[in-house]
Amino acid sequence: MTEERRSNYDDILFRMDHIQKSFGGTEVLKDISVSVRAGEVVSIIGPSGSGKSTLLRCATFLETIDAGTICYRDVIAAQNDSSGKAVYAGPADIRKAKKQFGLVFQQFNLFPHFSVLKNIMDAPVSIQKQPKETARAKAMELLRKMGLEDKADAYPKQLSGGQQQRVAIARALAMEPDILFFDEPTSALDPELTGEVLKVIRLLAEEKMTMVIVTHEMPFARAVSNRVIFMDGGVIVEQGDPEKVFGAPEQERTRQFLRNYQQ
Amino acid sequence: MKRILCTILTLACSVVLTACGASSTSSEAVTYGFLDETLGTENYAIGFRLGDEELAETVSAAVKALVKNGTYASIAENYPDIKDYLSLSPEDISDDEIAQPGSGDPNYTFKHGFDLDYPPYSYLNDAGEVGGFDVEMAQAVCEYLGWKYEPVPFNWDFKDAELNAGSCDCIWSGFTKEGREDMYTWGITYSTNTQMIMVASNSGIKTLADLAGKTVGVQISTSAADMLEGDRADLAATFNELKVYETYTVAFNDLKAGAIDAIAIDVTAGSYLIANENKQ
Amino acid sequence: MTLSTMFLTMLPGMLRTIAIFVLTLVFSLPLGMVVMMLRKSRIGIVQILTKIFIAVMRGTPLMLQLLVWYFGPYYLFRMPIGGYRFTAIILGFSLNYAAYFAEIYRAGIEAIPVGQYEAADVLGYSKAQTFFKIILPQVIKTILPAVTNEVITLVKDTSLAFALAYSEVFSIAKQISSSQTSFMPFLIAGVFYFVANYAVAFGMEAVEQMFKYYD
Numbered sequence: 001m002t003e004e005r006r007s008n009y010d011d012i013l014f015r016m017d018h019i020q021k022s023f024g025g026t027e028v029l030k031d032i033s034v035s036v037r038a039g040e041v042v043s044i045i046g047p048s049g050s051g052k053s054t055l056l057r058c059a060t061f062l063e064t065i066d067a068g069t070i071c072y073r074d075v076i077a078a079q080n081d082s083s084g085k086a087v088y089a090g091p092a093d094i095r096k097a098k099k100q101f102g103l104v105f106q107q108f109n110l111f112p113h114f115s116v117l118k119n120i121m122d123a124p125v126s127i128q129k130q131p132k133e134t135a136r137a138k139a140m141e142l143l144r145k146m147g148l149e150d151k152a153d154a155y156p157k158q159l160s161g162g163q164q165q166r167v168a169i170a171r172a173l174a175m176e177p178d179i180l181f182f183d184e185p186t187s188a189l190d191p192e193l194t195g196e197v198l199k200v201i202r203l204l205a206e207e208k209m210t211m212v213i214v215t216h217e218m219p220f221a222r223a224v225s226n227r228v229i230f231m232d233g234g235v236i237v238e239q240g241d242p243e244k245v246f247g248a249p250e251q252e253r254t255r256q257f258l259r260n261y262q263q
Numbered sequence: 264m265k266r267i268l269c270t271i272l273t274l275a276c277s278v279v280l281t282a283c284g285a286s287s288t289s290s291e292a293v294t295y296g297f298l299d300e301t302l303g304t305e306n307y308a309i310g311f312r313l314g315d316e317e318l319a320e321t322v323s324a325a326v327k328a329l330v331k332n333g334t335y336a337s338i339a340e341n342y343p344d345i346k347d348y349l350s351l352s353p354e355d356i357s358d359d360e361i362a363q364p365g366s367g368d369p370n371y372t373f374k375h376g377f378d379l380d381y382p383p384y385s386y387l388n389d390a391g392e393v394g395g396f397d398v399e400m401a402q403a404v405c406e407y408l409g410w411k412y413e414p415v416p417f418n419w420d421f422k423d424a425e426l427n428a429g430s431c432d433c434i435w436s437g438f439t440k441e442g443r444e445d446m447y448t449w450g451i452t453y454s455t456n457t458q459m460i461m462v463a464s465n466s467g468i469k470t471l472a473d474l475a476g477k478t479v480g481v482q483i484s485t486s487a488a489d490m491l492e493g494d495r496a497d498l499a500a501t502f503n504e505l506k507v508y509e510t511y512t513v514a515f516n517d518l519k520a521g522a523i524d525a526i527a528i529d530v531t532a533g534s535y536l537i538a539n540e541n542k543q
Numbered sequence: 544m545t546l547s548t549m550f551l552t553m554l555p556g557m558l559r560t561i562a563i564f565v566l567t568l569v570f571s572l573p574l575g576m577v578v579m580m581l582r583k584s585r586i587g588i589v590q591i592l593t594k595i596f597i598a599v600m601r602g603t604p605l606m607l608q609l610l611v612w613y614f615g616p617y618y619l620f621r622m623p624i625g626g627y628r629f630t631a632i633i634l635g636f637s638l639n640y641a642a643y644f645a646e647i648y649r650a651g652i653e654a655i656p657v658g659q660y661e662a663a664d665v666l667g668y669s670k671a672q673t674f675f676k677i678i679l680p681q682v683i684k685t686i687l688p689a690v691t692n693e694v695i696t697l698v699k700d701t702s703l704a705f706a707l708a709y710s711e712v713f714s715i716a717k718q719i720s721s722s723q724t725s726f727m728p729f730l731i732a733g734v735f736y737f738v739a740n741y742a743v744a745f746g747m748e749a750v751e752q753m754f755k756y757y758d
Contacts, residue, residue, distance in 0.1 A: 060665055113754075429623055539723065
């Protein structure tokens with residue numbers, strides 16, 4: 001990568017190029033490229049099995065790609081070797097890349113044996129080596145933001161799904177990531193609880209948090225995103241301004257998906 | 264803790280008393296004794312590893328010396344139940360057969376292998392210590408020769424493994440020689456034992472023939488059991504059942520409770536059971 | 544023999560039983576962890592050998608294993624085995640229980656949702672931090688009831704040391720019983736085992752209670 005090219009991509013926080021991924025012979029991601037600029041909110045929609053969750057799991061290194069490039073700013077986490085197979089960078093670079101993103105899971109994945117407060121402050125203390133008091137103050141601030149300051153000493157099992165997911169968001173934010181990924185953050189929630197989680201994400205969008213959200217909440221995606229990506233069959237079928245993708249989709253497949261969805 | 268023990272003790276006593284009461288209704292005082300006819304007789308000797316002739320001879324010579332100097336007889340006084348069956352007497356031993364006092368290697372440790380479950384030859388005595396006629400004799404042999412004594416209690420089922428592996432030097436624990444003549448190098452034979460039938464005085468059983476159709480108890484892997492399953496299988500065939508027990512203690516309780524009619528047992532072990540019963 | 548003499552005679556046996564019990568736990572609980580790790584090893588041969596080890600330990604009687612550990616060195620290598628009795632007992636018990644514990648640990652670890660590993664990974668926890676901070680505390684909570692069962696079984700299994708004529712409480716009870724023609728020693732032994740198991744159950748319940756805080 002030349003100096004000139006790099007300067008052009010200065011505000012690109014994350015980039016995936018020509019990603020290929022198969023599970024036991026089934027191609028799940030077919031030559032997908034996505035990049036995300038600072039402050040952008042990108043929603044990824046599509047039917048189940050379209051590969052959108054896999055894309056997110058590849059981006060966060062929970063799955064390994066077969067071919068393609070993954071970059072976080074100037075850290076190249078994976079790129080193809082001469083034979084066209086993806087090779088991952090060494091542990092030091094991977095660590096550097098990991099520092100730049102956070103991930104919120106569908107199933108929250110809070111640590112059940114940690115209190116809410118410890119869930120949020122343990123990683124800053126034991127990984128980033130922040131002083132306990134600093135981490136605690138920041139955790140409390142995040143809890144206030146999530147409307148959960150009275151739950152600091154509770155344990156995850158004592159919380160509702162919506163509350164747990166908000167704690168999970170706070171836990172991810174405590175590491176101060178540049179970009180936050182959401183993997184269907186409301187899919188495991190009862191319908192009446194999705195609102196409180198979406199409200200928090202909306203709040204983060206207003207604060208210009210860079211986010212990539214895999215979601216089934218179409219009205220929410222339309223309202224909160226700068227860009228919507230529609231995926232189907234392991235490829236990006238269509239992407240662009242939410243008004244355009246939702247209001248006047250160019251592709252028949254997109255139209256069909258949205259039609260089915262509205263029913 | 265003490266109260267729990269007392270409660271259990273009381274319960275156990277009442278169970279035993281009830282059992283006794285039930286059997287003593289038919290006759291005033293039930294006693295236990297042996298039939299005149301015997302099942303057979305065998306000899307107890309000291310078994311050494313095959314080829315350990317020298318050790319066998321040294322120990323045997325020391326035993327003879329203890330017979331000659333009266334130690335054997337005085338130890339026997341402690342065991343009235345088997346006294347009559349100890350077969351060595353000073354007259355049978357000539358002076359040139361006996362070991363000299365202190366003639367052993369003072370650095371040698373004699374490892375005496377025995378079953379702690381075979382009263383009164385080797386057992387935990389009333390004081391809760393390792394004792395018995397064989398143990399006292401082995402200790403006396405070591406003292407006489409100037410050896411160190413090490414008791415090696417073992418599990419009877421694995422006596423050969425213990426002996427061959429060298430964790431003990433001999434099997435000296437009311438050890439029957441008959442049928443095992445070629446399996447060990449044998450030291451001196453010091454006791455005889457007779458296998459007999461023990462019955463209650465009110466049982467009406469007077470002869471071996473009376474045992475036909477009766478239930479007879481025996482302890483597993485004892486001489487009496489071996490006989491009834493071997494040479495005297497013809498007799499066992501007339502029984503209603505030959506009941507094999509883990510221990511004679513349980514068999515004796517069944518006899519007292521009337522669950523079985525007779526017990527086939529070494530006369531020494533049987534006398535010991537009866538003597539203990541009379542003490543209580 | 545008076546009751547108090549009987550009790551005093553059995554007391555050293557009780558202490559020996561407790562010694563087998565405590566030493567077996569001290570060795571087998573961590574050893575089980577090692578066996579579990581070997582069992583989950585990615586190296587095929589290590590995994591297979593560990594599987595065989597576990598199958599043999601669980602598939603043959605513990606008494607037989609004790610005999611092999613004690614007599615084996617002599618019969619296989621002609622090594623003298625005097626004075627080795629207690630070592631053989633602890634070795635036999637520890638290896639046997641390590642195999643059981645390994646399988647309990649494995650079940651416990653496999654019961655932890657993969658999401659816990661993923662969350663820790665994304666947050667940047669190292670492998671060791673993930674295991675000790677996130678996974679292990681949850682595993683311990685999951686496996687406690689199964690471990691309690693094993694520990695109680697161990698209290699009773701200590702009596703198998705009689706095969707190697709180690710004078711633990713049950714052997715002594717048997718010996719006194721035949722010399723005194725009395726069942727009282729077995730009653731005392733029974734009370735001892737019961738009290739010991741009650742103490743174990745009580746202790747383990749306290750530990751389980753400790754881990755209930757996040758239910």
